[in-house]
Amino acid sequence: MTLTLFTFHGTVFTALKTVGDIRMRARKLALQVGLVTAVLALIFLIWTQVDSGDGKSLVAMIVAVVALVAALAAIQVGREGWSFAFSGVTIVAAVAMLFLSLFPNVMPSSLNADWSLTVTNASSSPYTLKIMTWCAGIATPIVLLYQGWTYWVFRKRIGTRHIAAEAAH
């Protein structure tokens, strides 16, 4: 399921970033891979929900399913930007669902439930977490900013006609 979901995301990205023949082929492939993903995702997510889900994970699951259907619909009508956004939401929601259904465990023990690692017993000391929060709070926005800038610089679509013969390898 993760294989097809990320492949779907990748084909939508390709359609979003290219022009011409490649774009059309990527769209077609995205639709095919997306349909397979939808089937696998439904099975996998419902299985997880029934097995160990709760209210919160159910919400995440619904978000994931709706976003995946929306991504498929968007690529069907050629709206690659929307499709990419929705497939991104699907990935985030599916990961959120997995961890919500685990919570508070992060690593359940199969031998004894008391030996499971939880968010509290596996964490660092409050002092470490405090330092980490400060560092991450300051550094992450800066990193996001300059990484966003690289995406902005390389934002335009390209096609085979942009590639000079000498660079085609």
Add this chain to the structure above:
Amino acid sequence: MLVKYVKAGPPELTEADLNPPTKIGGAPVTPTSDGLLLLGRGAAQSWNCTTSGSYSSPSCGPATSSWRASTRGRHPHQAAGPGPHRKRVLINTIGPVWDGNEVWLLTAGGATFAAFPEWYATLFSGFYMALLIILVCLIVRASPSSNRAKRPEENWQAQLGDGDLLDLAPPRVPVGRGLRQHRAGREDRQELRVRRQLLGPASTRTRSSAAW
């Protein structure tokens, strides 16, 4: 602005983008080999070639580049075929942001180590084989993008980059397996399973990979 991009997607690259009007000290800026668009070997040349006329200018075709082809043992036709062009387009869509994205993945591991040391210890040794496969796949995947343009021989590129799909598939398979088994609390048997997977007959491998 952002909404416009989400709605219609980004615009196409135009010739104006390739002719940056920026000047430093009055002199036109000379594009370097790691230029905006053309990431391949000899990109500076291609840049000049592309910007001097239309994209399909005959002076930019294989005829003018055949000196390189003859000196480096490459058939001129290889340079102009649609296959290499398509492949280069795909690499160029992700190439500029690949490394930046990869760092987030490494940061996730590092942050887990710092914030949840015991989880990190259990996770990384429990899923040792799966994580090792992911790591190897990352290297095998990223290295061709950086190195395939360094030699012109088709053989070299075939060995490095033409296994793209094979390189891309494995990282996701262990991730999926890891998440699922992790969630189901079967981590104790994970290593045995992975070992059986690696050493078992091919059909078993295919079946379990297909499932996840």
